[in-house]
Amino acid sequence: MEHTENKTNFITNAINHDIADKVYKNDRIHTRFPPEPNGYLHIGHAKAALLNYRIAQQYNGKFNLRFDDTNPIKEDMEYVDSIKKDLSWLGIDWEDRLFFASSYFEKMANYAVELIKKGLAFVDDLTADEMREYRGNLNEPGKESPYRNRSIEENLNLFEQMKAGKLPEGSRVLRAKIDMASPNMNMRDPAIYRILHTTHHSTKDEWFIFPMYDYAHPIEDAIEGITHSLCTLEFEDHRPFYEWVLSNLNDFQNEPPRQIEFAMLNLTKTILGKRFIKQLVDEKIVDGWDDPRLVTISGLRRRGYTPESIQNFCEAIGIAKNNSTVDIAMLEHFIRDDLKFKAPRLMTVLDPLKVTITNYPEGQVEWVELPLNQEDPEIGNYCTPFSREIYVERSDFLELPPKKFYRLFSGNEVRLRGAYFVVCNEVIKDAAGKVIELKCTYDPATRSGSGFAERKVKGTIHWVDANLSKKVEIHLYDNLIDDDEGLTKDNFLERINPNSLKIIEGYAEPEVMKAKPLEKFQFIRNGFFSADPKYSTLEVPVFNQIVSLKSSWKPEK
C-alpha cells in the first residue's frame, strides 16, 4: 500500500524511545487490533485499526487481528465475519495472525490458579450489590471483603468448582487481591473471573467462567508477543492493573507489552457511539448496519466511500491524547479528493424541467461525444443523445435572476454541456403559475468541439435527452444529527434528523444505466453518487449520494 511519509505522533515518539533504549529484542514491533465482536465496525474503529496496522508496517513489525471475545452475552459470529470483511476492505492485512481471546481461556484459567497460589487472588461470595457497597466511592476507601482471607486451598477448590460449572451463575467471583483503599478504583480488588452459564459463540458450552477484560487483555497481548498495546483514553486508569497482572505472572517477565492510550475519534453531525448505532439498527430507524447514513464501515462502503479516502482521512486527523471532534467536512474532503480522478463524470437531472428547442428538427437525434472525465483523458469518451426535447435542472432557470446568475432566464444564452448554446425565449406555465416548460432556440454554429469562438457564454449547464434518458432513483442524504451536545439514551431518537434521507426520481443519460453495484460517478454539478447494491434493479437503478460538490455560488448581492 503506497502512502505518504509517516507522520510523527506521541506514539511513534514513544516507540522510537523504546527502540533507542533497546527495550525489545531486534527492535521488533508488534501491534494488534482487538475488537469485541459485539457490533459492526465504524470509522472510529478504522482509525484505531489503521493506526495499529500502519505502525507495524512503518517499523517492519507485525500486526495481529484478535477478537476480544470474553463476554458471550453480547457477542456473535455475525460480528466476527463483518469485522473481518470490513478490515480487509480497508486494506488491513493480518496475514496468518487471526486470533481469538477465547482460545487462550485454558491458559488464562491456569494463570488465575498461579495468582491464587501466590495469594494474589481469592474467590468472593459477595453479591454484585454488596461488592459495590464494599468498593467505597471516589472520596472514601473501600472495605475488604470478609472472604478476602480464605486459605489458598479453599480458593483453589472454589475456583475449580466455578470452572466446573458447579456453582450458580453470579454466585461467586474471582478477585485480584490488591488494595481496597487505592485511589484508583480499578485497583480495589477488581473481579477477574465471573460465572456465566451462557453458550459462547466459539467455545460453545466448554466454559462456565469467563475472564474480565482487565485481566484477559494483558495476558492476550503478552501471549502474542505484542510490544505496544494501543487503546483509548478511558483505559488510562486501567494501566496499573494491566501492569500488575503481567508483573505477577512468571511467564511474562521478558519484554512485557506496554499499553499506550490515545483519544478516540469524534465527528461532528453524526452518531459514533456503538450503543447508539446499535439502537438505530435494532429499532429500525435506519436500514441496517450498512445504512448509508451511518458512519459504520459497511455504511460508508454502501454510501460509496472508498478505502483510500478513509485511509487518507485517518492519516490526516492524526493521533493525540486530546479529546477532539473532527469536522465531518474533513471526511467529505477526502472522498471528493479520491473520487475526482476515479469517478466518470456523467449527466443526471435530479429535478427536471422540460426544454423544447424550437428550431431543432423534430424527430432528429444526434449523439454528442463527451469525455468520461476530462481530468483523465486516458479513460476515454462516451456519447449521449441530443434532440429537440431535453430536461434541465429546475434550479438552472429563474424568472427573476439575481445579479451574476449565469444560468437560464428569459433572453439569456447558456451552453448545454457537450452540445450547443441555447437561448431562452419563452416560459410556459400551468394554471397554478408553475413553470412547466421552456422554449429555447439553439445556434447550430456553437456545437461543442467545433471551435466556435464568436461569442462567449457565462454559464454551462447539464441536461439529458427527454426521450432517451432513463428514470433513476436517487437517495439524497443529510446529516444524521446536528450536534451531539447533551445527547443521552433517552433524548437521542428525537434528535435524529427526520430529513436525513430524501428519495427522489431523476433522469439519467443512457451511459448511467451501465452502472454496476457500488460503481461511483460524478453526476456533473450534482455531486458524487454510487450505485446502491441493495435496491438497484435492472429497470431502475438506485444511486446513493456520496457527497455533494463544493459550491461557491452565493445567490445574494
Next chain:
RNA sequence: AGGGGUAUGGCCAAGUCGGUAAGGCACAAGAUUUUGAUUCUUGCAUGCGUAGGUUCGAGUCCUGCUACCCCUGCCA
C-alpha cells in the same frame, strides 16, 4: 482521601537538546475553467488555557491557578 488525563488559529494537529509557531480541513480574495467543480495564487496565531518565575532567549523548564474529559460493571 480522591485518582488519572488534556489545554497550540473556526476544526484537527506538528513542534527532538529551550533559539524566535509545520501541514491539512474550513473560510476569504483573485486567476484559469464547456461542472459557480477541479486546478493555481494569495490571505488567515506578535501568538501556544491563565498568572508569575528562571533565561540573552520559553509553546518547550519551574511555581500557582483555571477549564474540560475519564474512573465507583460480575461490560469492553
